[in-house]
Amino acid sequence: MVPNPPSAPSDAQLDQVKEAVRALLHQPDYDDGSAGPILVRLAWHSAGTYCATTNTGGSNGAGMRYEQEGGDPANAGLQHARAFLEPIKKRFPWITYADLWTLAATVAIKEMGGPEVTWSGGRTDFTDESKIPPRGRLPDAAQGADHLRFIFYRMGFNDQEIVALSGAHNLGRCHSENSGFEGKWVNQPTRFSNQYFKLLLVNDWKKKKLDNGLEQFVYVDEEVELEDNEEPEELMMLPTDISLLSDPKFKIWVERYAEDKDLFFDHFSRVFAKLLELGIRRDASGKVVNDENTEGGYRS
Ligand code: ZEM
Structure with a gap:
């Protein structure tokens, strides 16, 4: 019961x-x-x-x-x-x-x-x-566009939504002890923005093999303003991030989100x-409906 x-x-x-x-x-x-x-x-x-x-x-x-x-x-x-x-x-x-x-x-x-x-x-x-x-x-970050489609289509997302979701890589960083990858995507990783898309498009990403054998892409943003004794920091992209550039259907959205922050925010918020909500079934009033996958929900 x-x-x-x-x-x-x-x-x-x-x-x-x-x-x-x-x-x-x-x-x-x-x-x-x-x-x-x-x-x-x-x-x-x-x-x-x-x-x-x-x-x-x-x-x-x-x-x-x-x-x-x-x-x-x-x-x-x-x-x-x-x-x-x-x-x-x-x-x-x-x-x-x-x-x-x-x-x-x-x-x-x-x-x-x-x-x-x-x-x-x-x-x-x-x-x-x-x-x-x-x-x-x-998703496995070492793979490419076909893999992204395989994983995200399974959840019910389309190409535009895959790119919008990927914009979350404006935030945070990779940790070698977690994923094997290392570094952050943008200079200000605790500030939500469309900088990830702008940086992707600089197109100067160089493949770098890490000691653990994994490959990621790196770039030093020369434009960024540094404090007096700060070293410019290397930024990174995962192979899956870079695949958004090599696939024309993905790249269109990278370009649009890079030039229009409001559009990215709007699409990101929806996606x-x-x-x-994935895996949650609701009735017309928004109440969670029980089925074999959802055990409970709230009493109305
Ligand atoms: Zn991520 N992600 N992600 N991602 N992700 C990492 C970190 C973060 C992929 C992936 O392999 C990795 C989405 C999509 C995809 C965030 C949000 C979202 C890391 C680094 C990896 C390897 C983990 C570590 O080492 O600690 C891949 C392949 C994705 C396919 C597109 C989506 C969608 C996200 C949200 C909407 C965030 C915020 C981080 C940073 C976490 C942190 O600890 O700073």
Whole structure:
């Protein structure tokens, strides 16, 4: 029997959670000083397991609490994001992890200067590990455009949406201990912008083989203003990022987003909202509908 689900939180309750997320974003001793980027990645990986054909995976369930999903090498590093949010879950036990992880990303995006992303609650946390999707559904950065299409079409995204979503690489960095890749995409990785697309188009990316055998692309942005004793820093792109340039259908959108920040913000906000809804079924009033994939939802 499915236990009686909790009643939906009020807007005031959600505001308290959002405020608590805002309060933890500033992390002077962590990475580039913000928990924001890794919170965005947590939400993305929680949803990016979705398969539209089988209606499995997606942002419901918070399966990363379990080793099967949390211990997937593709999710290496995301334990930091979950740990940042744990005190909020303790303070507001009525919110599910699945809702908290997705909501936190929208707060982080907004606080880092990005667009407002529409978010709805009602996700449940699986108590049954058999519902956790198999590993191997997230993209492999060492591959190219065909792979991106294979992965993102499975979730129900089109070419334009793939490019818009890739713009999240304005944020954060790669860590050799997590993915094997190293470095950040843009100079200000805690500021949401369309700089990633502008930099992609400088077209001066050089292949670099890392000690671990992985290949990434690097470039030094000479234009950036430096403090007196600062060294210009090498920026990076993953092979999948560079594939957005070599594929004409992707490249059109790289160019448009590079020249029109508002368009990128608008498209990103829509596609990120869509991402967060993957695997969630709602009725006309927005209430989560139970099926074999969604265990609960809120009582009306
Ligand atoms: Zn990422 N991503 N991603 N991504 N990602 C990394 C980091 C971040 C790919 C990928 O392999 C990697 C999307 C799409 C894709 C973020 C958001 C989103 C890293 C570095 C890799 C290797 C991880 C590390 O070493 O810690 C690939 C192949 C993608 C296919 C297109 C989408 C979609 C995202 C959100 C909408 C973010 C914010 C980060 C930075 C995390 C951090 O810790 O700073």
